[in-house]
Amino acid sequence: MRRPPAITGLRGAGGIRIVTLDWKPVSWATVVDHYAVYADGTLIGKTVYPHFVHRGLGFTGVTRSYSVVTVDAAGNRSAQSPATAVANLTSVTISGTPIATVGTFDGKGSELALSPKGYAQYPTRFPSDVDYTFGTSTPAADWSYLLPGPADKWAGTKNHRAAFRFDLPAVPEQDLDLALWLIDSHASLAASALLTINGAEAGRLTFANGATKGSTIADSTYPGSPLKPSYLELPLPKALFRPGQNTLELFKDQGSWIAYDALGVFARR
Amino acid sequence: MPSRRTFLQLTGLSAASVALGISAPTAADATPARPIPDGAFALGVASGDPRTDGFVLWTRLAPTPLAVDGHGGMPAGEVPLQWEVAEDSRFRTVVRRGLAIASPDLAHAVHPEVRGLRPGREYFYRFRVGTQVSPVGRTKTLPAYGDQFTFATASCQAWYHGYFAAHRDIARRAPDAVFFLGDYVYEYGIVAGDNLWRAGVTVGPEHGVEIETLEQYRLRYSLFKTDPDLQAAHAVAPWFLVWDDHEVQNNYGAANSLYGVPPELFVHRRAVAYRAYYENAPLALGSLPQGPDGRIYRRYDIGSLARVHLLDTRQYRDPLPVDEADRVSEKRTIMGAEQETWLYGGLRSSRAPWNIVAGGVVLSAVTDDRTEQWDGYPANRRRVLEAMGGAGTSVMLTGDIHRHVASELKLDFADPASRTVGVELVCSSVGSNGDGTDTDMYAKDWLQHPYMKLYNARRGYVHSTMTRSELTTEFVNFPYIQADANAQPNVVARFRTPVADPRLEAL
Incomplete structure (x- = not known):
């Protein structure tokens, strides 16, 4: 041998x-x-x-x-x-304190609007895309389980956005952290989205390619689930925030859809 | 006892051909060092790449074909394997004998290359390992002249979608050769309740995932090759094989995966996939892959009747077009520059009345968005048609689409009045897509063109008889394939193609 x-x-x-x-x-x-x-x-x-x-x-x-x-x-x-x-890294969902979240960080998207496979209704349910206010909006009605991209014919072959509004009592003393968890994404066209905070560019989020299954299946956790979840966590500079209402926006101007697990803004302990 | 090196010096054999299971010194000890478990020939026997004076023989020892490590239940270590070729099925007149070494490097597959036989003649062959004797295979050398040549074409044998009635019928008819045009295996996970439509079979979880490693590709070949009708079709005639995409991954091209694997990683997948393909096919040594590259485009002459050009339209293709300007670019190629030069030279230099050109994907123009096939490479298609126009009448053999299609090859598909340079015979799948129906929603895309003479969406194969004056083609399909392998063949269309005036004349 x-x-x-x-x-x-x-x-x-x-x-x-x-x-x-x-x-x-x-x-x-x-x-x-x-x-x-x-x-x-x-x-x-x-x-x-x-x-x-x-x-x-x-x-x-x-x-x-x-x-x-x-x-x-x-x-x-x-x-x-x-x-x-x-x-492996420790998630800010463990190390931080939640300020505002939508969805549960649990590997499932079933608590979100149109889940598990209502994507075809997106253009009629969200004709002006997603605009969600933490505290008053509800995930099942107001936060689409998919964020479509310009490559998606079913969503009109155009750019899409998701606005997430939440209140802060004051400018934070430390940087905040964003947790954006996906249960899945398109297998080759997950591409990227532009992140803005209160209109200021805060970076481009590049998504991991998934399995193109999360548009019809909501659970990435059961044994043998075909979904390919991914996790984006990144710091948000404190200078971008202000007292009162703040708006975090994802602008999907490249590629195809992503399927949310949950999104949240966390303070550091 | 002399050393192996001494044997090699005495016999003039190269160490490589011994190690690769092509040939071995006949004086070498033919007794395996350890007994081989019973049922070593469970994957059958095959022959291929025929010439006027010989062919390649194939078998792969696998007493436990579905062993998950891909080694078929064979103990590690080399095993001597005897083969013999006779003029009769009872082996009364054995004309060639030899020894080959089955090595675990090649999953105990051997590819002896037999030479020195007579042209245009039927031969029978078998293997022996220890006390076990293989099933007998029948094969034929190519003719030296060629009054008449019969061949079947088949493709796309998704084992999990149904039974191989097509192979059973090919075996019954015993043509002079079989062309297999790609998608010999599929890489997808096989899952009950999802894509496992072959009635009455179950598969273990090791088959339920997309294959990626060499052991997984080997296991997938083993699974498909356990089919008795596939084995029968292999054992009845020499095969000419080319690959398409599913021998590696759906719709891949060159080093580009459609599923997000970067090219620098994907070449490693291609390397094991090509390796397993070679191991499981009756291919000559020239097709043994080197790293991630494997040369399977090659040429044969059926006497002076026809020249056979076998194409590789996967390994060298340009990526899918990014826009219309890219699609119609003069520079675009599905064959790669080297293979294009090789093909045009081979067409130009042939004096034969016919050229058989066999490839994985459809040449004829259908719709501009079918960019996976030659519709995505119109400049390359134009160059091929022009080369065909300067040579004997072309018979293009393709598969891929799981439909029977017959088309007249126009020098310029956009101009219905342009010259017909040959015909394209697209064979439906052996298994892929299950039972099927006579027609479907895609029929209109094809039949909108006056040069398209047939569209049928059931499973089947194509049988052709070529003479020096004409080609007669039968498109055979089956009413069902999912329930069992017993469906009776149905000739859905017959065409005559005169060599001097190529067209598809319905019979």
Whole structure:
């Protein structure tokens, strides 16, 4: 038996509920069957790519030791690659204090308007897109489960926006945090949206491609759910906010839809 | 006992051809080091890539075909495998014998290349490993001249959508060759209550996910190849195979996945998919992939009757057009520059009355939005039609669409008065899309054109008889395929195509 070479250059990056691993593949001289990926000595998955996303982790950061074994076409296994320690991130939904939220951060979009598959009604239910006021609007009536994009014919092949209004007693002392969780997104056209706070540009949000299933299925949590949830969390500079009503807006001017799990603004403790 | 190296020196065999299961020194020990579990030939036997003096033989040892590691229940290690070719089905007149080494590197598949046979003749072959003997296969060498040549074309065998009545009927008719035009396997997860329509079968959860690793692709081939009618069609005639998209992933092109896998990652998927394809097909050594690349475009001469050009319209294609200007750009290619040059040269240099051009996707013009097929590459199509126009009459064989379609190939599809340079015979699927119906909502897209002479949306295959003066084609379909494999064939259309005046004349 000839042992195939082990991979090199293993590195990881923590995200919300995930750790993304990348490495340098072995040369084409080795016909690879797959790479077996281990966390703390346990097989967590196989992939043919020099890339693996460890999913389904908790919302609180935990450091794990990752390594990779090359399995070749004959079934021979390499030695374990050198290990690398990576932690997933702690979500602001755990570490922060909610100021205003819509939906529940639970992997499901079923509490939102038109869920689980009412997307065709979007143009009639939301002719002027979504305008939601925290405290008076209700998720089931006023927050569409999908935010369509210009690539969506069913939503008129045009840009769409979702405004989220909430009150602040004063300008916050520290930066706030945005949590935007998706149960799924389009598989290749999730693309991006422009984020504004009170009319000021606060960045472009790039969404992970999903499975194009969240337009008809609301639950990403049951075993075997085809949905591919993703999590965006980012700081919102305190200078963008003001006392009284504030408006956070997502402007989907690229690609296709995203399917919400929940959205919220959090204060730091 | 001499070393293997000494054997190689004595016999002039290359180490590569031994390691790859092509040939081995016949003096080598033919006894496996360890006994092979019973049922080693559960995936059948096959032949392919025929020539006037030989062909490629194929088998893959898999006593437990559905072992989840893709190795078919074979112990690790190399296994010597004997093969023999005879002029009769009882092997009274054995004309060639050989040995090949089945290696775990190739999932214990072997591809012996047999040479030195007589042209245009029927042969029988079988394998032996230890005390186990394979089923007998029948095959044929290509003729040296070629008065008449019969062939079947088939494609798109989604095992989970139904039974392979088409293969059963192809096996019954025993043509001189079978063209398989892609989508030999599908990469999708197979799930009961969703896409598993083949009545009375169940599959384990390991089949329920989209395949990605080599072990998963190997397992998928094993699953499909357990079908007895597919095995029978392989065992009855030499096959010419080309791939389309589902041997890798739906609608991929070159290194581009439609499902968001970046190209620098996707090439690794393509590498294992091409590898598993080669391992499971009777292909010559030239088609063994190197890394993420595999050459399957190749050429054969059926005597002086026809030249066969087998195309790869996946590996080298430009991405889907970004706009109309891009779609109609002169630079666009579905074949890649190298393969285009190769095809046009091969058409130009042939003196045969016929050219058989076999590819994965439909050449004829249908609608401008069918950009997955040649409608997305009109400049390349024009160049091909012009090259066809300067050569013998062309017979384009394609599949992909799960419909029977017959079309006259116009030099310029936009000009109905332009010359007809040949015909296109699009075969429906063997399995994909299940039972089907005679017509459907897409029929009008096709039948709007005067050059389209048939549209049928049931499952089936195409059978053709080629002589030096004409081609006779039968489009065969089946009333159902999901319940069982016993449906009776129905000839839905027959056409005659004179070589000197190509057209589709309904019979």
